[in-house]
Amino acid sequence: MQPHAIDRPSIVACIEHSGVFRKLAGESRERLLTEAFVAYADRGEVIWFAGSESRFSATLASGYVKLVRTAAQGTAVTVDIAGPGHTIGLLAVVEGHSYPLTAIAVSPTWYLKVPAGLMRDLYNSDGLLRDEVLHTMAPRLRRAHDMMARLTLGKVEQRLASVVLLLADSFGVRHETGTTVAVPLTRSDLAEMAGTTVETTIRVLSRWSKQGWVEMRRRHLTVLQPEALLDRNESD
Amino acid sequence: MQPHAIDRPSIVACIEHSGVFRKLAGESRERLLTEAFVAYADRGEVIWFAGSESRFSATLASGYVKLVRTAAQGTAVTVDIAGPGHTIGLLAVVEGHSYPLTAIAVSPTWYLKVPAGLMRDLYNSDGLLRDEVLHTMAPRLRRAHDMMARLTLGKVEQRLASVVLLLADSFGVRHETGTTVAVPLTRSDLAEMAGTTVETTIRVLSRWSKQGWVEMRRRHLTVLQPEALLDRNESD
DNA sequence: ATCCAGATATGACCACCGTCATAACCAGGC
DNA sequence: GCCTGGTTATGACGGTGGTCATATCTGGAT
Incomplete structure (x- = not known):
């Protein structure tokens, strides 16, 4: 269909390439395999809007997603970019908040859609996952501070x-x-x-x-x- | 001594006002009480420099601290500000990295100095603390993204x-x-x-x-x- | 093939704001 | 008291970069 689109990846492939889920084993992995599912977003497609209720997190298998903050007048600022292996929407889902940023695909993107309920269960039951979540947040915060400094x-x-x-x-x-x-x-x-x-x-x-x-x-x-x-x- | 300085707080007071440590109980709390200690920084005093090895985290009891990124030429940018109850240096200590930002007191400040070793032990043994750490990171990341957007x-x-x-x-x-x-x-x-x-x-x-x-x-x-x-x- | 929207490209104008200079003011040290 | 360093304040000048206008190019759809 789409000439540039890469083939649909398997759930296992998504998990294996993911920083957060890779080390997951046992029941946690089982639940992921059965309850999460692969989704596709075309270039320019909005995966979720800022302010909307967080229903799932997205673990990118291929493609890139920009995270955008939209101001009142409509001007937009891209504050972060996620690529293959990255998971976005993690904090919002775990903390039960709405998404703080709008996620837009900048290239044809395959990703693993993990429902919020599942994600919260996994996070609460699996100690390993908690560590991984923190490990993914730390560099993002650093990157954000870094960019803030460079931008000002x-x-x-x-x-x-x-x-x-x-x-x-x-x-x-x-x-x-x-x-x-x-x-x-x-x-x-x-x-x-x-x-x-x-x-x-x-x-x-x-x-x-x-x-x-x-x-x-x-x-x-x-x-x-x-x-x-x-x-x-x-x-x- | 210092006319503007507030009286030295007790360790218990520091813990009670802290977002991260407040809920801590049992052995974790015991260790905090015995191994952490209260310190003071005057206005303008550097608590730690960016790039230096992270030896402790600081939980503010009174006063304010700015977190600064210094660029090559010497120009500085304040990327965050912490107040009473906030804990800074947490990520660096838990992850075993050096401090990414320089911490400077902007007013006379009393704070709880928690050694890196202790902090890591507590983090690894106490599940409650992990949650709290994540809960403090989330708003900071949001604030960083927010400021990035407004600044650009x-x-x-x-x-x-x-x-x-x-x-x-x-x-x-x-x-x-x-x-x-x-x-x-x-x-x-x-x-x-x-x-x-x-x-x-x-x-x-x-x-x-x-x-x-x-x-x-x-x-x-x-x-x-x-x-x-x-x-x-x-x-x- | 043709058409069209989005992306890339370049020029002219001028407001904003960074740079430099200068000065008044205030707090603390002696 | 005086002196010193940091903070606040105001003016003049010049360049950067935002705004608007216009044009070409490219890729995809039909």
């Missing part, structure tokens, strides 16, 4: 450099010439993350492109000289 | 309004005329949080003051008309 301080070009480097670091595929960001993000997405406009983002990126620091194709970004981008942060 | 989007005045409202919300003391922020923050501190300069912060605040929206004394800020500040976010 400095000029737009530095902020964009930070965003691009973070993306290359978190979701980069390395090859001889450089590192390609695996997430198919538009300039508009990047702008949302760096807190600037599409126009400025385009301007900065094409400047970098002319310098030979990055290479761009539609929705694809390759970092050729990360040092050059790093320099953009230090200077000034 | 919009003009400086809006960002400052967000910061001030958040402070009034988290640490405000309400009385007839308005809400006073209990944390003794300088304009420079506010600037660090909003990602702007001291000068701009002063200009904006004195504009608000002339409008009668806020009232200022040295290191003290009272919000008189929160709606007016909220409007600053919506408009434009």
